[in-house]
Structure formats: C-alpha cells, structure tokens
C-alpha cells in the first residue's frame with residue numbers, strides 16, 4: 001500500500017511484472033500488516049519487510065520483521081551478520097557460517113523488552129479473523145469518507161473499497177495546521193507534505209463512534225477556522 005495515498009497495489013500483478021523483467025520483488029508491508037490480509041506466498045513475493053508498531057500494535061520500538069520465500073533461503077545473504085544468525089553461535093569460530101533457513105536473517109541478541117510488547121499484541125492477533133478485520137476496516141473508512149464528503153476536501157485515497165488499504169488521505173492546502181488543530185482536540189492523524197491529512201483506521205480498537213467523532217471534529221475545525229490560530233503553524237518535528 002502506498003503510505004501517502006493509501007492506494008492498494010495488486011501484489012500478484014506487480015510481482016508478476018517484476019519477475020517478467022528479471023527482477024526480484026521486495027514488498028514493504030508497514031501499512032498493510034495488521035490492516036488487511038496479505039498473502040505473500042500466493043503472489044510469489046520474493047522478500048518482504050515491515051514494522052510491527054503500526055497496525056500490529058506492538059508499541060513504540062517494537063522490532064521489525066522480514067520475510068524471505070523458501071526458494072531463496074539457501075542463496076540469500078544477510079548483510080548485517082550477528083551471532084544469532086550463525087550456524088553454531090557457541091562455537092565462536094573465526095569465520096562466519098550462516099544458519100540454515102530463515103534463522104540466518106537473525107542478527108545480534110534480540111531486544112527482549114521490545115519483544116515483550118509485541119508478544120502481548122501477537123497474543124491478541126492469534127484470534128483475529130483477517131477477513132473480518134478487513135470488513136471492519138472498510139466499514140470505518142467508508143463511514144469517514146461519507147461523513148467528510150460534505151466538507152469538499154479531495155480524497156487522495158481511492159474511494160473504491162477494493163483499491164484502498166486502511167487509511168484515508170484528504171487534501172487541504174493548509175493540511176499541517178488543520179492536523180495540528182485536530183490533534184489538539186484529541187483526534188490524532190498525521191500530515192504528509194505537501195497537502196495531505198492522513199487518517200489511519202485501526203480496526204482492532206477503533207469504533208464507528210470514534211470515526212463519527214473524528215469527522216465531527218474535522219468539520220468543526222474547518223467551519224470555525226480554528227486551525228488559523230498561529231500556534232498551529234509552528235513546525236515542531238522533522239515530519240515532511
């Protein structure tokens with residue numbers, strides 16, 4: 001999924017196109033994992049990477065993940081070698097021998113405190129039906145599109161449900177200020193240059209009422225012009 005527009009890619013078709021031209025396909029799943037079902041084996045993906053702190057709810061600093069198709073395991077080399085990826089870590093050999101299989105992608109000692117947060121999240125995911133998750137995600141984002149349509153902001157996200165992930169990006173020429181005004185009201189989305197208000201819908205814990213309240217807050221911020229307050233114009237971070 002494109003992190004700016006929220007447009008969903010046809011993973012099987014794009015992977016097939018890459019293969020036809022002799023390339024390998026590496027998917028970045030940061031905005032897909034935990035937002036919708038992803039079937040890497042079915043679409044013949046070669047590799048994939050992703051983070052676990054977004055839709056998976058692993059918390060700040062939770063570890064990244066990596067996928068490698070079984071057919072690549074033997075030939076694939078891990079450039080960030082560490083003792084956890086060694087074939088015999090306690091042999092303390094002078095050279096490096098990668099472990100068999102996916103284990104060769106491990107690096108050094110894992111950050112266990114970060115894993116503990118992720119483990120708690122994954123315990124919950126164990127019981128989640130991903131098709132039901134996708135249905136709720138689309139129900140939430142469709143509701144948000146409907147409620148905000150009268151505001152007249154263009155959607156950078158495709159309105160067709162099959163073409164979007166679990167976010168809605170709306171355009172406003174002063175998107176930074178508008179988002180700051182929303183955050184001050186407790187509706188936390190983000191801004192992406194040059195004019196995108198980005199709203200993520202986390203189906204596991206966001207309710208339809210939350211979406212209703214967020215749309216209402218956006219309407220009030222725009223109708224009242226409260227976003228024009230100079231305190232919302234100060235660019236605080238590095239986000240662009």
Ligand SMILES: *Cc1c(COP(=O)(O)O)cnc(C)c1O
Nearest residue numbers: 003028030031050051052054064
């Ligand atoms: C969040 C995100 C990442 C992850 O970056 P980290 O360095 O793991 O925080 C990668 N790609 C995209 C498109 C993202 O949105």
